[in-house]
Amino acid sequence: MGASELMVRMGELAVSATPGDVLVTIGLGSCIGVALLDARRPIVGLAHIMLPDGPSAGPEAKFADPGVPLLANRVKALGAARLEAVIVGGAQMFSFSGEGGGNIGARNEAAVRDQLGRLSIPIRAASTGGNKGRTVRVHVDGVRVTVREVAAVEEEVYAR
Amino acid sequence: MTPQYTDMQLDALRELANIGSGNAGTALSSMLGQPVDISVPAAAALPLADAVEAAGDPETPATGVVLPIVGDLEATVLLLFPPQDEATLCSMLGVAPGTEDGRSALGEIGNILGCSYVNSLAAMTALELEPRPPETVADMVGAILATVLVTQADQTNLALLMDSRLIVEGQQCELTFLMLPSHAGIGELLGRLGLG
Numbered sequence: 053m054g055a056s057e058l059m060v061r062m063g064e065l066a067v068s069a070t071p072g073d074v075l076v077t078i079g080l081g082s083c084i085g086v087a088l089l090d091a092r093r094p095i096v097g098l099a100h101i102m103l104p105d106g107p108s109a110g111p112e113a114k115f116a117d118p119g120v121p122l123l124a125n126r127v128k129a130l131g132a133a134r135l136e137a138v139i140v141g142g143a144q145m146f147s148f149s150g151e152g153g154g155n156i157g158a159r160n161e162a163a164v165r166d167q168l169g170r171l172s173i174p175i176r177a178a179s180t181g182g183n184k185g186r187t188v189r190v191h192v193d194g195v196r197v198t199v200r201e202v203a204a205v206e207e208e209v210y211a212r
Numbered sequence: 213m214t215p216q217y218t219d220m221q222l223d224a225l226r227e228l229a230n231i232g233s234g235n236a237g238t239a240l241s242s243m244l245g246q247p248v249d250i251s252v253p254a255a256a257a258l259p260l261a262d263a264v265e266a267a268g269d270p271e272t273p274a275t276g277v278v279l280p281i282v283g284d285l286e287a288t289v290l291l292l293f294p295p296q297d298e299a300t301l302c303s304m305l306g307v308a309p310g311t312e313d314g315r316s317a318l319g320e321i322g323n324i325l326g327c328s329y330v331n332s333l334a335a336m337t338a339l340e341l342e343p344r345p346p347e348t349v350a351d352m353v354g355a356i357l358a359t360v361l362v363t364q365a366d367q368t369n370l371a372l373l374m375d376s377r378l379i380v381e382g383q384q385c386e387l388t389f390l391m392l393p394s395h396a397g398i399g400e401l402l403g404r405l406g407l408g
Contacts, residue, residue, distance in 0.1 A: 061261035062358055063369075079270040079354025081360050102260070102362050110262065110369040146347050148280050158360060165214045185355020187271060202273050202352045 055191070060085075060098045063111025065119065067097035067126045068192050075190040080141035082157035084116070084164050084180070087140070088123055088173065089195050089212065090132035097127040098190045103156065104163030116160065120167035135173045138197045138210045139164055140188040142180040157181065177210040178207040217372070217398075222255045224405045225374055225398075229253035231336065232329035233389055240378055243321065244304055247343040251377035260361055263371035267292055267388055270354020274298075275315070277322025278360060279346045281330055283405035284339040285397035286362050289326040292353060292388040293318060300385040310350075319348040324380075326390065333391075337404040360392060368395040 060066045060077045068075060075098040077085045088097040099113040099120065106115050113119035124135060143163035161180050168175060179186065181197045187200045195212040217225075233250050241248040256266070264270055274292045281287040293301065295309075298318065302309040307317045323346045334341040349356060361371050374391040393401060402408045 062264055062361070063261055079264070079356075079358055081351070081355035081359030083358055084390040103366055106366045111259075114365075114369070142361075143355075145349050145351065145355065146278055148278075148344065148347065148363075156359075183349075185351040185359075187352070196315070202355070 060100050063102055063114040064101055065099035065113040065123050067130055069095040069130045071192055073192045078187045080186045081143055081145045082099055084139055084141040084160045086120055086164055087138040087190045087197050089136050091134040092134050094192050094195055095127055095130050095132040096190045096192055097123050098122050099123040104159050116167050118161035124171055136176045137168050137173045138177045140179045140199055143182050143184055145183055178200050219405050221402055224407050225255040226253055228333055229255055229374035229376055232332050235332040236325040236329040237378050239324050247381040249379040249381055253376040255374045257370050257372050260365055260369055260371050262290045263373055264354050264358045266373055267353050267357055270287055272353050274353045275318055275350045276356040277346050277348050279326040280344040283339055283342040285400040287393040287397045290360055290390040291322045297385045297387060300383055314346045319346045322346045331355055363395045372398050
């Protein structure tokens with residue numbers, strides 16, 4: 053395939069319209085991978101959101117607010133016009149919770165859905181919740197999103 | 213802003229990790245009836261995205277035992293067992309890996325090692341530290357570590373990892389022991405050492 057994988061690590065985001073590019077986030081636990089796809093052209097983006105919101109400063113996609121609007125601006129800057137979203141992650145791997153309390157995965161998912169709603173971006177597919185980590189790949193070719201859990205096969209959750 | 217730590221502070225934390233993991237190693241050794249070696253521990257302050265990769269390839273599967281620590285400081289102890297090492301350890305304990313018994317045995321090892329590590333830290337720093345019951349998960353190393361880091365991430369973009377490896381001699385069995393103090397917890401530890 054000759055695909056080139058671009059890693060999107062915790063709190064980071066990336067966009068691409070280059071054929072063959074694949075945006076990858078490995079090991080989403082309570083974090084959420086937000087994929088934004090143009091409805092017509094092969095333009096994609098992926099943000100690795102860690103928490104719903106919080107004090108500024110830090111990696112640009114650390115928080116759903118402003119990480120999701122920022123990602124939308126970046127894909128639009130590449131020429132995307134009508135955006136669609138696929139969301140992945142937000143698992144609850146442990147029963148205890150840290151600062152802020154509650155189930156961070158579920159709160160992340162709610163915050164991401166809220167941000168997408170404000171931007172009027174429809175969610176076409178979601179692979180969220182549960183208690184398993186996930187790896188997500190967003191392929192420019194075919195505008196596809198694939199998800200893999202530990203020791204499982206990669207599954208396509210969305211393709212245009 | 214993200215705090216920085218001086219070399220002297222990191223050295224002091226490394227020394228705590230050294231003593232803590234020494235005690236954990238002794239506990240493991242007496243549990244297994246085998247000598248246990250401790251690698252030279254590391255203490256490093258890393259951006260969160262780098263910290264996720266500190267325990268190796270984030271996509272490799274592992275069993276993780278997590279003990280939240282509460283009391284005078286908040287921290288998380290995380291033990292990571294690669295699948296092969298988990299199988300070796302389980303066979304030494306006479307339980308089948310990947311079963312409920314296997315998971316429970318690993319949880320118990322995590323509990324004993326975590327408590328011995330944390331108790332020695334508490335004794336050295338005169339802090340009250342209380343380990344909570346362990347939770348055991350089997351997943352990708354990156355997903356386990358990221359989820360632990362995120363619980364402490366809202367106030368900081370830097371993670372402090374105190375990292376040791378325990379090696380059961382002659383058994384090809386090795387496990388990673390990580391102590392992750394919260395942002396406030398690091399300050400508390402350093403303060404007690406006169407390096408705050």
